Amino acid sequence: MIMSPVDTTATHTAHPPFTASAKMAEQLQQLHVDLIDLHIVGKQAHWNVVGKNFRDLHLQLDEVVDAAREFSDTVAERMRAVYVTPDGRIKTVAAQSSLAEFPADEVDTTETVDLITGALYAVAATARRIHDDVDAEDPTTADIIHSILERIEQLAWMIDAENRVANQSLPRQRNA
Numbered sequence: 001m002i003m004s005p006v007d008t009t010a011t012h013t014a015h016p017p018f019t020a021s022a023k024m025a026e027q028l029q030q031l032h033v034d035l036i037d038l039h040i041v042g043k044q045a046h047w048n049v050v051g052k053n054f055r056d057l058h059l060q061l062d063e064v065v066d067a068a069r070e071f072s073d074t075v076a077e078r079m080r081a082v083y084v085t086p087d088g089r090i091k092t093v094a095a096q097s098s099l100a101e102f103p104a105d106e107v108d109t110t111e112t113v114d115l116i117t118g119a120l121y122a123v124a125a126t127a128r129r130i131h132d133d134v135d136a137e138d139p140t141t142a143d144i145i146h147s148i149l150e151r152i153e154q155l156a157w158m159i160d161a162e163n164r165v166a167n168q169s170l171p172r173q174r175n176a
Contacts, residue, residue, distance in 0.1 A: 020082040027130035034123045035072035037097035051109035113162045120156035
């Protein structure tokens, strides 16, 4: 059977029930960039952390990296589903990330805990800042952000606990 060549001149027209606004596209791009940077920062920390409780923190950093990679992919795929083009190029990440730069040299475990907790909370701040606007436009995408936020804040709490002193360190829940 002879197959005829595919007609590449045909125009494809999609009629999706929803496409993201420019504002939502910008907000998802920011979360995407922050998650990519969290992956990079997590690997930098993973390779260069030294000191007390090294192994435990080294393994926790793998969890951060895995979550960040998975979440950045989830956000990028959701962006495509709502007709937004994600930009994960390194120059874009470097220019747009909300995360602080991580040191290039060895970093003590105590400082690493504080730096990674700060990076996790920077991603959480982005997710919290955009969540309600995204929810108003597209609750399905907001559900994804909610799941990301839940895990990122859990990781931050678990890692931050490494440096906390029981009943002395902030933040503490205050009794009413």
